[in-house]
Amino acid sequence: MVVLLPDFVFPPTDGSLPPALAIEFHHEHNPRHVFALLHHATSSLQTTITYGQLACAVHRVANILNPGNAIPQGSNIGLLVSTSSLEYVIMILGAMRAGLVPFPISPRVHPSGIAHLLATTKTSLLIAGGSDAISNVTDQLSLALHESNFSTKLIELATLGNILPLTEFPDALLQPFPSLKPMNNNWTVSILHSSGSTGIPKAIKYHLGGVFKNIINQPIGWTVSGPSARVGTMALPTFHCMGLILQVLAPLYMGYTQVLFAPARVPVMPNQNLTLEAVANTNCSFLICVPTFLDAWAQNDEAIAILKRMKGIMFGGGPLTDAVGDKLAKHEIRIYPLYGATEIGLVNVAPPNDQIRDWPWNCIKVSPHTKPHFIPQNDQDNTFELVFEIGEDHHPFVLNSEFNGKAIYRTRDLLVPYPSRPDVWKFVGRVDDRIVLLNGEKTNPGSMEAEIAKCPLVHSVIMFGQARNQTGVLIELRETPGLLSQKNNYSKELVQILRPYIQRANQTCATHSRLDERAIVFVDPAQPLPRTPKGTIPRSAALKLYVREIEEMYAALEKSLDEDISDYVQPPATWSDPGTVSAWIVERIEGFLGRKVDPTIDLFQQGVDRLVLYLTFGGDSYTGGLDSLIATMLVRTLKAATRASKEPNVQSCALILPQTAVFDHPTVRQLAFFVVRSILGPNTLDNNTQTALERINLLTQKYDLQWPRASTNLPIRRQYMVGEHVVVTGTTGGLGSHLLAQLLANDRVERVWALNRKSSEDTRHRQQVSFKAKMLDAELLARRKLTFVDVVLEDAKLGLDHDLYDEVCNPSFNVQYGVLMQNNGQIRSTATIIIHNAWQVNFNLALQSFEPNIRGTRNLLDLAFSSTAPTGLPRFAFASSISVAGFSGLGRQLDETSVQPEDAASSIGYGQSKLVAEKLLESARQAGLQTCIVRLGQLTGDVNSGSWNTTDWVPSIIASSISVGCLPAAAGTVSWLPLDVAACSIIDACTTDERIPPVIHASHPRPVPWADVMSAFSAVLASRTGSALPVVEFAEWNKRVNS
Secondary structure (H helix, E strand, O other), X not given: OOOOOOOOOOOOOOOOOOHHHHHHHHHHHOOOOEEXXXXXXXXXXXXXXXXXXXXXXXXXXXXXXXXXXXXXXXXXXXXXXXXXXXXXXXXXXXXXXXXXEEEEOOOOOOHHHHHHXXXXXXXXXXXXXXXXXXXXXXXHHHHHHHHOOOOOXXXXXXXXXXXXXXXXXXXXXXXXXXXXXOOOOOOEEEEXXXXXXXXXXXXXXXXXXXXXXXXXXXXXXXXXXXXXXXXXXXXXXXXXXXXXXXXXXXXXXXXOEEEEEOOOOXXXXXXXXXXXXXXXXXXXXXXXXXXXXXXXXXXXXXXXXXXXXXXXXXXXXXXXXXXXXXXHHHOOOOEEEOOEEOOOEEOEOOOOOOOOOOOOXXXXXXXXXXXXXXXXXXXXXXXXXXXXXXXXXXXXXXXXXXXXXXEEEEEEEEEEEEOOEEEEEEEEEEOOOOEEOOXXXXXXXXXXXXXXXXXXXXXEEXXXXXXXXXXXXXXXXXOOOOOHHHHHXXXXXXXXXXXXXXXXXXXXXXXXXXXXXXXXXXXOOOOOOOOOOOOOOOXXXXXXXXXXXXXXXXXXXXXXXXXXXXXXXXXXXXXXXXXXXXXXXXXXXXXXXXXXXXXXXXXHHOOEOOOOXXXXXXXXXXXXXXXXXXXXXXXXXXXXXXXXXXXHHXXXXXXXXXXXXXXXXXXXXXXXXXXXXXXXXXXXXXXXXXXXXXXXXXXXXXXXXXXXXXXXXXXXXXXXXXXXXXXXXXXXXXXXXXXXXXXXXXXXXXXXXXXXXXXXXXXXXXXXXXXXHXXXXXXXXXXXXXXXXEEOOOOOOOOOOHHHHHHHOOOOEOOOOOOEOOOOOOHHHHOOEEEEOOOOOOOOOOHHHHHHHHHHHHHHHHHHHOOOOOOOOOEEEEEEEHHHHOOOOOOOOOOOOOOOHHHHOOOOHHHHXXXXXXXXXXXXXXXXXXXXXXXXXXXXXXOOXXXXXXXXXXXXXXXXXXXXXXXXOOOOEEXXXXXXXXXXXXXXXXXXXOXXXXXXXXXXXXXXXXXXXXXXXXXXXXXXXXXXXXXXXXXXXXXXXXX
């Protein structure tokens, strides 16, 4: 059925309707129009967020951030989060609607810089969370704030399920926030900050008048106006000015439909491949990205074919090399720069439609709604610096200089006029020394150059990297006998002397600025660097003098063909022994990072961020840590070292070693095994199942050791007990909440310890929120038998200090006040049941990313074995998954027996990790502990409410089906089980008077054909869609979703 929507009503742009109130306008006039189209990276499904849904979510966030409207209007609130773009946008708009001033902060700013930003802007509220990396930053931030004599209240990041109701009728859920006081043109809409590339980052206030003059009413954005324009903004970080402008502010007034990645437990990091896939699957008409993406796509014919279908691609954040831009333009791809800055907004115009094919792609025409001046630099290149004066239609957010007696903003950008178009200009560089990398990241070389210049051998240092993937350095040596003669042969001794200075320089800079030791170009004494009469080195002239050597150095880096690599990096004694290769890799990484690393722990948890090169403005990923530059350097070193070998099989490894090797094998030990296997048998690279099996066995062996032996004289069942004393983990989620509710309501249960991960938010409050969301009786949480304990399960002492750990096996936290009480029962001496439910749910992660969960399981088993209860060791139940058995064709039946690792090898990392935990329980059972593995399948909403998690796959299918007007057919049956029934089955198994079974399956006893489920959905949805939705073949349904 085709639903005709009323015409889109554009809000006024004269400043009378501030962004904080634009949501109400759209809720009234455009509630069913689409604000954002969400692309699911893992399934290619698409869902939509309407302005009606957005309004509901924004008001929810407003009420969460400013409950009771108690915080004064105009108070600042910082956002230091790792989350999806949609959640970030909603949080920013929610803060605005609450009368607060949102201040998005890049997580890559040093904690001292963040403290400076918060203190200077008097931002006393900070939303923080979303990843371990953010938690690490906030831990350091506390000390930095103390040193700044300023305090900030931390607010835990709200979850998407709590703020965004995915319903077609959001009005019923709308809880309006109270009206705000009038706002004038000087009202601060938001605060952003500079990159900090020239020192400490500076806060920049976006006043209301400037938002409309510098952004909303500038012509560049209106190139993509109206709901028919589908604009890909998914590659922009929301905390950067481009993200704030193009994901938050501009859509509210220009009305385009933006395309974002759908929220996921681990936010999608939009590299060039994922972005291109999203662009193709959602039929974007326009895209905004950084030059790094275009650089990659220009080498791919398939990408070029996709880009040719688009109406326009705007790039910003950094320069694009002429070679790449010319190639794309030759293929008639319509690219043009998006020129602006945090301090001035967007200030260029798009080429007219009838001129776009002839328009020079690498040039800009400044907006007629600005008042620019081009100040001649009187140099041989005929360059001009672009500055902006306050004009009637443009008011820079920052004024930093004067020109002709008037306040101006100096961009410090150098441009030259285009020969045949005097009003069109080409960017050629910067007035200052700041380097803008290909990915848009900016580097201030001053501090790094100063560190390297401390070396007694060094006379002068010039860093470079404009429009490159990474920085390099030009070093002029002093006259030192014995070394200068060898410098062109890349003297090992010289590198060793320079290494500590390079490492210290890398410690003073942001991760994207780090120098690779092989990115050094030495100055030839016969061709010294030029100097001015004052003795300074003109940077541009110096780099121009050595342009050939710099090009050769970058070419060698790209191809991993460094001269005499064996002198630079000694290869391992043998490439056939994983231990030797592992030690060699450790040495390389410790050299890159300047600190020790553990070969058994994920490198991306030890100082290597999973950042991809596109990340102009911030980023990632799983838990934060090895930078993409370091990963690239490591792979380059591996390729060069293996290529330099005289053994053919080792040399062949360099040809087949993928660029993603470190990402695919993120611990040193795994990477070493991968390299050795590649050398000993390249064909095994494709044996994914064998590799997975090895990883399963390695992790099992690591934790399946030294089990204590329990007494066999203890009774099977403690029938003389008065009641059960239960420890349950992970109680704030769906299944965990139902487990806790049923345990508290069960008269047979005398005491419950609820173990949950540590969080900045009170655990009891989190539990109350979860109970209310699932329509459970929140009054149960006031029962005296409940005790909350905040833990870190993967820590041997559960994340507690020595004394407190003994108390966990003694007193714990009072349910009312969260403080220790002295007479609570002891876990070790009284616990009769342990139900382990806590587990990270992410179907995209590899097995190794779940190691903390596996370690936590072993720690809990050790706690059970340490029991001193007279009733015997507690029973231990583990919430496992049917995914432990891997994937197979239709008709396979899984028995309630032990699963072999060979079966799990075909599963996803989540299922493999559960299998490792099952193996630990099997060994614990053999050692005398009564264990029960409860394998769960798909869990639905409970019997009473029927409410699913709105981000689950079935609700996503229904939402997409409503959008495309049909439901998908599929073969097979479903055995879904309600959450409360699953919880009841686990508790029943644990409290049986007989010996508990080793394995049970909690699934529906009477599976239903998928076709029957879809027919039922079709009938129920008819009242909303106007008629029953047809059920079509899955291929047809998928085609409609992706069209």
